[in-house]
Amino acid sequence: MYDISDSDILPLSLEHTFWTWSAQAKVDPIPVARAQGVYFWDVDGKRYLDLNSMVMCVNIGHGDQRVIDAIIEQARQLPFAGPPMATKPRAALGKLLTEITPGDLDRFLFTLGGADANENAIKLARAYTGRQKILARYRSYHGATAGAMAVTGDPRRVSWEPNVMPGVVHFLDPYRYRSTFHRTNPDISETDFCHDYLNHLEEIILYEGPETIAAILIETVTGTNGVIIPPDGYLQGVRDLCDRYGILLIADEVMSGFGRTGKWFAVEHWNVVPDLMTMAKGLTSGYAPLGAVAMRPKIAEFFDQRTYVGGLTYNSHPISLAAAIANIQVMQADHLVEKAAAMGPVLHRMLVDLGEQHPSVGEVRSIGLFGIIELVRDRRTKEPMAPWNGTSPEMNAFRKYLLDHGVFLYTHWHTALIIPPLIISQEQLADGFAVLDEALAITDKAVEA
Ligand SMILES: Cc1ncc(COP(=O)(O)O)c(C=O)c1O
Numbered sequence: 429m430y431d432i433s434d435s436d437i438l439p440l441s442l443e444h445t446f447w448t449w450s451a452q453a454k455v456d457p458i459p460v461a462r463a464q465g466v467y468f469w470d471v472d473g474k475r476y477l478d479l480n481s482m483v484m485c486v487n488i489g490h491g492d493q494r495v496i497d498a499i500i501e502q503a504r505q506l507p508f509a510g511p512p513m514a515t516k517p518r519a520a521l522g523k524l525l526t527e528i529t530p531g532d533l534d535r536f537l538f539t540l541g542g543a544d545a546n547e548n549a550i551k552l553a554r555a556y557t558g559r560q561k562i563l564a565r566y567r568s569y570h571g572a573t574a575g576a577m578a579v580t581g582d583p584r585r586v587s588w589e590p591n592v593m594p595g596v597v598h599f600l601d602p603y604r605y606r607s608t609f610h611r612t613n614p615d616i617s618e619t620d621f622c623h624d625y626l627n628h629l630e631e632i633i634l635y636e637g638p639e640t641i642a643a644i645l646i647e648t649v650t651g652t653n654g655v656i657i658p659p660d661g662y663l664q665g666v667r668d669l670c671d672r673y674g675i676l677l678i679a680d681e682v683m684s685g686f687g688r689t690g691k692w693f694a695v696e697h698w699n700v701v702p703d704l705m706t707m708a709k710g711l712t713s714g715y716a717p718l719g720a721v722a723m724r725p726k727i728a729e730f731f732d733q734r735t736y737v738g739g740l741t742y743n744s745h746p747i748s749l750a751a752a753i754a755n756i757q758v759m760q761a762d763h764l765v766e767k768a769a770a771m772g773p774v775l776h777r778m779l780v781d782l783g784e785q786h787p788s789v790g791e792v793r794s795i796g797l798f799g800i801i802e803l804v805r806d807r808r809t810k811e812p813m814a815p816w817n818g819t820s821p822e823m824n825a826f827r828k829y830l831l832d833h834g835v836f837l838y839t840h841w842h843t844a845l846i847i848p849p850l851i852i853s854q855e856q857l858a859d860g861f862a863v864l865d866e867a868l869a870i871t872d873k874a875v876e877a
Pocket of ligand 1: 540541542543544546569570571572647651652680681682683684708709719
């Protein structure tokens with residue numbers, strides 16, 4: 429296709445292309461040649477088990493011919509039509525998403541990815557409510573465009589301050605393992621724990637002035653910042669606070685959507701319907717770039733006679749929409765949401781077993797095929813294996829061991845995330861855990877005796 433040999437891929441990519449999230453001289457990319465199922469291969473034929481679904485997005489697995497064929501067919505029929513046009517994939521995907529999204533979410537704005545889905549959700553909420561402030565959580569990532577970066581709570585925002593979108597107030601996540609409020613009473617009941625975090629949120633709402641707050645934006649299950657699974661009652665409580673104060677609830681399901689947690693969308697675990705819901709990643713399983721904002725009828729109707737001021741050249745791109753339709757059909761035909769739900773306890777058991785065998789495992793958490801291992805130097809003090817926003821020789825060696833032994837996963841500071849394609853089998857997961865088991869010998873050595 430191109431006059432580039434396998435051995436040229438790495439040097440030419442390094443010489444002429446610029447890498448996101450990286451110091452250019454320090455990148456060490458894997459030259460990927462092909463991918464199939466839960467594996468990808470580099471140009472030397474080395475196989476990697478993909479425990480991160482590439483970028484937490486290849487939910488249906490790599491190389492599914494049904495999605496590839498749909499993309500080819502769409503490219504033949506109509507590779508591009510601008511956002512003002514009505515197209516067949518646009519009509520079909522809107523209908524399909526109405527069927528699989530919860531409650532009365534039935535209108536969809538198609539974006540290029542997750543960050544601009546959140547940008548649009550913020551704009552929609554501000555216009556609809558006539559209010560400006562957005563409340564979001566510290567342990568969150570919502571994307572790297574200006575507004576999405578401002579709502580992001582983690583240090584990826586801090587790097588760009590003070591020049592980020594104004595009007596964002598952050599609050600704390602219900603993160604039980606390191607709960608600020610419960611250092612002296614860690615055994616507090618789930619109900620009281622939940623109330624403490626809802627009270628914290630309500631206090632902030634009152635201090636900020638409810639009449640100034642357009643929306644509360646949260647990752648339903650926090651992703652890169654810790655796979656934080658909200659306690660029962662929390663999401664319902666946030667919904668109630670929103671209703672009480674006329675605030676919109678925006679659920680960011682970019683990572684937690686499309687079967688990742690064992691439901692189509694994580695909000696379904698708690699029977700909560702957000703006013704706006706953002707999605708991307710698993711929407712096309714990465715086969716083409718696409719995000720979306722789902723909205724309830726009241727929000728769509730608000731714009732019946734008012735212009736929505738916003739849009740990009742590639743909104744509703746036909747090839748991406750076709751990829752999404754085929755991807756959802758694959759998920760339905762192969763029962764991948766049900767499969768993820770069934771594999772959830774299997775992954776959880778493997779995580780718990782691993783934790784029991786390794787003193788450097790502080791805690792494991794998972795929901796569906798969305799898991800995390802927190803590595804610590806001391807289980808009692810919970811001192812993390814790498815500092816907040818940092819790394820450590822042990823974490824680097826741990827990651828290197830996994831890669832050397834053909835397991836690809838995402839490490840974030842002192843954590844390792846387990847986010848495999850939803851098609852993974854028990855045997856394939858066990859293969860990955862066997863390597864993890866060996867790699868943890870490295871971090872175990874750092875545990876103070
Ligand atoms: C929860 C969440 N929201 C938003 C985004 C941003 O999505 P994108 O990278 O497609 O812009 C991400 C990406 O990792 C994410 O995990």
